[in-house]
Amino acid sequence: MTNIPGDFPGMPGPSNSAAARQQVSTPAILLMVTAGLGLAGALLGLVQSMLGMGGIPPETLNDPNLQQLRPWLERSQSFGAIGNLFTLALSGVTLFGALKMKNLENFGLAMAASIIAIIPCFGPCCCIGIPAGIWSLVVLNKPEVKSAFR
Numbered sequence: 001m002t003n004i005p006g007d008f009p010g011m012p013g014p015s016n017s018a019a020a021r022q023q024v025s026t027p028a029i030l031l032m033v034t035a036g037l038g039l040a041g042a043l044l045g046l047v048q049s050m051l052g053m054g055g056i057p058p059e060t061l062n063d064p065n066l067q068q069l070r071p072w073l074e075r076s077q078s079f080g081a082i083g084n085l086f087t088l089a090l091s092g093v094t095l096f097g098a099l100k101m102k103n104l105e106n107f108g109l110a111m112a113a114s115i116i117a118i119i120p121c122f123g124p125c126c127c128i129g130i131p132a133g134i135w136s137l138v139v140l141n142k143p144e145v146k147s148a149f150r
Helices: 014-050 068-104 107-118 126-140
Strands: none
Touching: 014 068, 014 107, 014 126, 068 107, 068 126, 107 126
């Protein structure tokens, strides 16, 4: 009886590649959803800032109940188009990395996408991104998944 190299656990082969592809599929899809939401939000914010609709109304800034938040509100308003462009770029990297992860093509980019998704306020859509990024990192660091990447 001949043994096929893919029949042994931990050895590269067609069965291990299929198992790794199955393991990365769901976290990669969640990263894609995260990136899609980040892209949509950044594009909307960019359009709003270009049309002058992204500003905080003066009555909100002058509200006596919000005086402690005024410096933060003014700072967040100043990011405008630049902040949206930054989020757009990070969302793009996350989407591209998630696509590469799903196809088991570029381990480094998949890791970068997972890490970007975890960073709050810098990653796209952190409500979904943090758990998806952590899950992705856990899956990507499994030896059988690492060895399946081309």
